[in-house]
Amino acid sequence: ASKSHGMSIKYADFVDESYEPTAEDLVCTFRLVPGEGLTLAEAAGRVASESSNGTWAALDAPERVRELSAIAFDLAGDADGGEVQVAYPDALFDPGNMPQILSCIAGNILGMKAVDTIRLLDCEWPASLATSFLGPQYGPDVKTEILDAEGRPPTATVPKPKVGLNTEEHADVGYEAWMGGVDLLKDDENLTDQSFNRFDARLKRSLERRDEAQEATGEAKDYLVNITDETNVMLERVDEVAAQGGGFVMVDVVTAGWSAVQSVRERCEEQGLAIHAHRAMHAAFDRLPEHGVSMRVLAQVARIVGVDHIHTGTAGFGKLENEDTVGINAWLASDFHGVSPVLPVASGGLHPGIVEPLLDTTGTDVMVQAGGGIHGHPDGTRAGAKAFRQSIDAYVAGVPVGEYADDHPELAAALAEWGTE
Numbered sequence: 463a464s465k466s467h468g469m470s471i472k473y474a475d476f477v478d479e480s481y482e483p484t485a486e487d488l489v490c491t492f493r494l495v496p497g498e499g500l501t502l503a504e505a506a507g508r509v510a511s512e513s514s515n516g517t518w519a520a521l522d523a524p525e526r527v528r529e530l531s532a533i534a535f536d537l538a539g540d541a542d543g544g545e546v547q548v549a550y551p552d553a554l555f556d557p558g559n560m561p562q563i564l565s566c567i568a569g570n571i572l573g574m575k576a577v578d579t580i581r582l583l584d585c586e587w588p589a590s591l592a593t594s595f596l597g598p599q600y601g602p603d604v605k606t607e608i609l610d611a612e613g614r615p616p617t618a619t620v621p622k623p624k625v626g627l628n629t630e631e632h633a634d635v636g637y638e639a640w641m642g643g644v645d646l647l648k649d650d651e652n653l654t655d656q657s658f659n660r661f662d663a664r665l666k667r668s669l670e671r672r673d674e675a676q677e678a679t680g681e682a683k684d685y686l687v688n689i690t691d692e693t694n695v696m697l698e699r700v701d702e703v704a705a706q707g708g709g710f711v712m713v714d715v716v717t718a719g720w721s722a723v724q725s726v727r728e729r730c731e732e733q734g735l736a737i738h739a740h741r742a743m744h745a746a747f748d749r750l751p752e753h754g755v756s757m758r759v760l761a762q763v764a765r766i767v768g769v770d771h772i773h774t775g776t777a778g779f780g781k782l783e784n785e786d787t788v789g790i791n792a793w794l795a796s797d798f799h800g801v802s803p804v805l806p807v808a809s810g811g812l813h814p815g816i817v818e819p820l821l822d823t824t825g826t827d828v829m830v831q832a833g834g835g836i837h838g839h840p841d842g843t844r845a846g847a848k849a850f851r852q853s854i855d856a857y858v859a860g861v862p863v864g865e866y867a868d869d870h871p872e873l874a875a876a877l878a879e880w881g882t883e
């Protein structure tokens with residue numbers, strides 16, 4: 463039977479340099495190096511085609527199918543590489559389904575021979591897609607709606623060693639840190655439900671100690687308990703945290719996957735819990751500048767799906783490589799189709815001596831987390847927590863940290879131990 467629709471679509475049809483995107487388009491910016499023998503336009507056509515509704519063979523398709531095709535435009539560069547914009551009509555997507563959207567814009571195209579390397583750098587999201595998800599329930603409002611951290615960065619601490627403490631030891635570390643002035647105890651990413659520190663017992667005992675510390679300090683305290691596991695288990699744990707009087711859950715959003723995060727977000731809506739997003743494995747996507755998916759796009763996805771906090775790095779001050787912390791934080795706080803902002807989290811190698819340059823760079827609308835930078839304090843956890851809180855209080859008061867340490871011995875000991883770099 464001969465081709466009947468009269469409309470054949472081939473790679474070249476997916477490029478229109480003069481295309482003007484509409485408000486209904488999802489516009490993605492890619493950095494790519496064309497595969498051998500291809501021009502930038504030829505590679506861009508293949509990217510737009512394969513990430514929307516085309517393939518390598520010329521196809522016969524009715525007009526209405528053609529309307530779902532993406533368009534590559536605004537090509538900047540040459541056969542050695544460049545940046546390409548691709549506009550996807552929102553009708554291509556399944557609103558409220560993040561795995562489907564990512565299967566288009568970050569799917570097979572990352573493995574095509576038509577490009578030597580390709581990186582999804584940024585997205586301009588249409589309101590139709592951005593608002594088809596729940597978005598954050600609290601965002602930065604956790605500072606006042608759940609915690610007593612108005613006008614300052616909330617602080618969190620991960621007990622270190624990362625895993626191995628038993629339930630009582632874990633809750634003790636929490637109590638000491640809370641008594642020292644930290645707002646949030648946080649589980650490490652690899653602490654879930656191991657036999658030496660079971661989830662249920664850890665949750666119950668940590669919240670009991672939290673209640674004691676709240677009583678003693680008069681300040682709201684809470685627990686970023688790691689619920690990451692199989693989705694149904696995570697949903698049960700959301701209910702358990704709410705039943706036990708916790709205000710937050712922590713989810714490793716990259717390893718758990720966006721489908722699971724969406725389900726947890728729905729359950730947290732019912733239970734009124736805030737979601738702390740850890741991002742272990744993000745570097746598999748975003749570390750190499752010429753390939754993968756940028757942390758900026760991962761942060762956009764996290765905001766749209768609806769986490770309240772997400773780790774975005776330490777702007778180069780800590781122990782981990784980070785990309786564009788300040789730019790990503792600015793986007794997480796920006797106006798975005800009425801979707802709530804997200805509170806960025808600075809974490810990884812932080813200690814009281816680098817809080818000042820960090821906040822000078824990021825501003826104070828961040829959460830700051832220190833594990834080693836508190837529990838490694840020469841005088842132990844409570845002194846470490848005090849020193850960390852003192853470095854925040856010094857910054858908010860506008861007093862140089864060295865000067866503040868003059869009459870804050872815990873801070874002085876931390877600066878003596880780790881310096882200010």
Ligand SMILES: O=C(O)[C@@](O)(COP(=O)(O)O)[C@H](O)[C@H](O)COP(=O)(O)O
Nearest residue numbers: 620773775782809810811812832833834
């Ligand atoms: O395991 C760790 O390394 C941490 O608990 C920090 O511990 P320290 O405070 O002891 O360094 C966090 O998981 C990282 O900060 C995550 O990286 P990011 O924030 O970049 O996602």
Ligand SMILES: [Mg+2]
Nearest residue numbers: 620650651652
């Ligand atoms: Mg960790």
